Amino acid sequence: MAHELQYCCLLTLFTCFLPSLADNAQVLMNFKSFLSNADALSNWGNQTIGVCSWTGILCFNQNFHGLRLEHMGLGGTVNVDTLLQLSNLNSFSVINNNFEGPMPEFKKLVNLRAMFLSNNKFSGEIPDDAFEGMRRLKRVFLAENGFTGHIPTSLVKLPKLLDVDIHGNSFDGNIPEFQQRDFRVFNLSYNNLEGPIPESLSGMDPGSFAGNNGLCGKPLSLCTGSPTPPPVSNQHPDSHAEKENTKKRILLAVIIVVVVIVLASLLALLFIRYRRKRAILVKDAQPQNVTPFSSESKSIVVTAESKKSEDGELNFVGNDRVGIDLQELLRASAEVLGSGSFGSTYKAMLLNGPVVVVKRFKHMNNVGKKEFFEHMNRLGRLSHPNLLPLIAFYYGKEEKLLVHDFAENGSLASHLHGRNGGGLNWATRLKVIKGVARGLAYLYTEFPDQALPHGHLKSSNVVLDGSFEARLAEYGLVPVVEKSHAQQFMVAYKSPEASQLERPSEKSDIWCLGILILELLTGKFPANYLRHGKGASEDLAAWVNSIVTEGWSGEVLDKGIPGRGSGEGEMVKLLRIGMGCCEWSLESRWGWKEAVAKIEELKESDRDGDVEGGSDGDLLYSLSTSLDDFSLSHSVS
The missing domain is CATH 1.10.510.10 (Transferase(Phosphotransferase) domain 1)
Structure with a gap:
C-alpha cells in the first residue's frame, strides 16, 4: 500500500510539471489574437471538441505536435514569443498566406524540426544567425517570398538539415558551402545567385539552380576562367611586347581547342562503333511485319553499361512463363504507357508471345545483385487474383527491368x-x-x-x-x-x-x-x-x-x-x-x-x-x- 501511495504521489508530481492541452489552448488563443483575417480558425476556443480537433492543429496520440495553418489567407504577426510557450512544437507551417515583413525570430524555437513559410510576402535580408541553435531543424521551406541578401551561414551549418527550398526569392551572392550532403529536397532556383557552384553540390539536379543567370559550374555549364595576367613589372609595359604575348595566348588557345575537337571526334567514333556492336537498334532489327516506331511507339533499350553486367538475360520467376528472350523483348514494338518518378513504363508487343508491360527502374542502384534476386523471386512467388503478377526481371548496374502481365483496361486513374x-x-x-x-x-x-x-x-x-x-x-x-x-x-x-x-x-x-x-x-x-x-x-x-x-x-x-x-x-x-x-x-x-x-x-x-x-x-x-x-x-x- 505504501509503495502504491508513493507511486501515485510521484506520478501526480510529474504530471504537474507537464504542460497540458488546456495550457496549450490558452497559448493558441493568445497566438490567434496577433493574426488578422483569421475566420478559418473560428473553431479555436471550442472546448467541447478539444484542442486536437481545432483547425490546423497537429496532434499525435492526443499530444500537441505542431501548427499547420496553410491556404487560409492569414495575415498579421507570427508572434514567436507566444509560440515559445507551446509544448512540443515540432512543426510550423503557414504556407500560402499573406504574412509580410522580415522573417520572425524562429531561432528562439530551438526544438523546431520543420518550418514552412513558402508562398507568403516575407521580405528583406535574413540575418546570418537566423537559424543559430536550431540543431533539430530538418526541413526549411522559404520559397516564393521576397527575401533578399545572401543565404544565411547559419542555415548551411544546420547539422540535421534534409530539405531546403528557397526558390523564387531574390537571394544574391555566392552559394555557400553546405555542410550537409544527403538532401531529400534541394532547390535554390530563380534567385539572383552568382559565381561557381560548390563542388559538394555538383551532383544535384540542374533544375535546383535554374533561373540564376550568374551561376556556373557543374551541374550547369562550366565556368569560363579569365586568362592569367602577366607578371607585374616595375617598368612600364611595352605595348608591342604585350601584343605579341596576346597573339601567343590566342594561338595556344586555338591549338588547345583543335586538339580537344580531334580527341572528342575520335571518342565519338569509338563510341558509335561500340554502340553499333552492343546496343540493340530497332532501326536495324525491326521485323518486316511490325510497323516502324513512331513518336508514340518506342523501343525498350537497355544501356550498354547495363547490358555488359553479369546478367544479360531475363530471369523468370515462374515455370509457367517461358519463351521470352531479352533481345526479342528489347526489339519489340513498345508503346509508352507513362513516365513517372521511378522510370518509364512500356507496353511491349512480342511477335510470337503475349503482350507484356515492362517497367524501367533507375533508382535501385544501391541494391546488390543477391538482395535484388532474392526479393524479386519472393515477389514472383506471390499469387493472388488481385495482384499484377511479376513474370520476369532484368538486373543491370544502372537500371533494372520488371516484366508484368498487361491489363487490358488500363489504370483506375485513367478512368x-x-x-x-x-x-x-x-x-x-x-x-x-x-x-x-x-x-x-x-x-x-x-x-x-x-x-x-x-x-x-x-x-x-x-x-x-x-x-x-x-x-x-x-x-x-x-x-x-x-x-x-x-x-x-x-x-x-x-x-x-x-x-x-x-x-x-x-x-x-x-x-x-x-x-x-x-x-x-x-x-x-x-x-x-x-x-x-x-x-x-x-x-x-x-x-x-x-x-x-x-x-x-x-x-x-x-x-x-x-x-x-x-x-x-x-x-x-x-x-x-x-x-x-x-x-x-x-x-x-x-x-x-x-x-x-x-x-x-x-x-x-x-x-x-x-x-x-x-x-x-x-x-x-x-x-x-x-x-x-x-x-x-x-x-x-
Whole structure:
C-alpha cells in the first residue's frame, strides 16, 4: 500500500510539471489574437471538441505536435514569443498566406524540426544567425517570398538539415558551402545567385539552380576562367611586347581547342562503333511485319553499361512463363504507357508471345545483385487474383527491368481522371475497391515483417483487366528502392506519421487505401500526392472532412457516377470506411482487417443492405454527426 501511495504521489508530481492541452489552448488563443483575417480558425476556443480537433492543429496520440495553418489567407504577426510557450512544437507551417515583413525570430524555437513559410510576402535580408541553435531543424521551406541578401551561414551549418527550398526569392551572392550532403529536397532556383557552384553540390539536379543567370559550374555549364595576367613589372609595359604575348595566348588557345575537337571526334567514333556492336537498334532489327516506331511507339533499350553486367538475360520467376528472350523483348514494338518518378513504363508487343508491360527502374542502384534476386523471386512467388503478377526481371548496374502481365483496361486513374473521367458505374467501382482491399490484405499476410507491404498504393497503380477486376501494381518495392527516392515519391511516405515523424507505420498503407476510397467516390484527384502541389488548395481528406463535419451539402459524392441513385447509401458507408482509414491518429485509424471486413460487407444496392434512416438527407446528416470527433489532417508535399 505504501509503495502504491508513493507511486501515485510521484506520478501526480510529474504530471504537474507537464504542460497540458488546456495550457496549450490558452497559448493558441493568445497566438490567434496577433493574426488578422483569421475566420478559418473560428473553431479555436471550442472546448467541447478539444484542442486536437481545432483547425490546423497537429496532434499525435492526443499530444500537441505542431501548427499547420496553410491556404487560409492569414495575415498579421507570427508572434514567436507566444509560440515559445507551446509544448512540443515540432512543426510550423503557414504556407500560402499573406504574412509580410522580415522573417520572425524562429531561432528562439530551438526544438523546431520543420518550418514552412513558402508562398507568403516575407521580405528583406535574413540575418546570418537566423537559424543559430536550431540543431533539430530538418526541413526549411522559404520559397516564393521576397527575401533578399545572401543565404544565411547559419542555415548551411544546420547539422540535421534534409530539405531546403528557397526558390523564387531574390537571394544574391555566392552559394555557400553546405555542410550537409544527403538532401531529400534541394532547390535554390530563380534567385539572383552568382559565381561557381560548390563542388559538394555538383551532383544535384540542374533544375535546383535554374533561373540564376550568374551561376556556373557543374551541374550547369562550366565556368569560363579569365586568362592569367602577366607578371607585374616595375617598368612600364611595352605595348608591342604585350601584343605579341596576346597573339601567343590566342594561338595556344586555338591549338588547345583543335586538339580537344580531334580527341572528342575520335571518342565519338569509338563510341558509335561500340554502340553499333552492343546496343540493340530497332532501326536495324525491326521485323518486316511490325510497323516502324513512331513518336508514340518506342523501343525498350537497355544501356550498354547495363547490358555488359553479369546478367544479360531475363530471369523468370515462374515455370509457367517461358519463351521470352531479352533481345526479342528489347526489339519489340513498345508503346509508352507513362513516365513517372521511378522510370518509364512500356507496353511491349512480342511477335510470337503475349503482350507484356515492362517497367524501367533507375533508382535501385544501391541494391546488390543477391538482395535484388532474392526479393524479386519472393515477389514472383506471390499469387493472388488481385495482384499484377511479376513474370520476369532484368538486373543491370544502372537500371533494372520488371516484366508484368498487361491489363487490358488500363489504370483506375485513367478512368477517373482521363478524357472520359467518371465513366465507371457504382457496381464497377465497388468491385474495384473490393479487389484492392483483397489484394492489400494478401500482401499484409505475406509480408508481416514489413511496415509497408505495398508502399505505393494509388489509383495509377491499380490496373483493370478485361473484366474490370482490380490488379495491384508496383507493390512490395520499398526494400529495393533507394531510401531517399522512396521518401520523396512513394505515396505511403505522404501519410501523416511519415511526413511529420519521418518514418512510416504499419498503417501507412491503410492511409493510402483511405485516400483511394475518397478519390473513387468523389472523382477528385488527391493533390497531396503531388510532389509540387502548388495548384492545390488543400488535400482530399481534409476537403471531405471539412464538408462532412460542417453538415452535408451534397458536394462530396461524384454526381457523375452512373447508377448512383440505388447505391447511395452503400456509397456513404464506403465513405465512412475511407475516413476511418484517413484518421490522423494511428490509434484511431482503422486497421487493415477492420477496413477489409467492412468493405466486404458493402452491397451494390441499398435494398440489399440494412441502411437505417429514411431519406438520403437523414442518412448523410447522421454520418456528419457521427464523425464530429474526426481530426483529419494531411502531409506536406
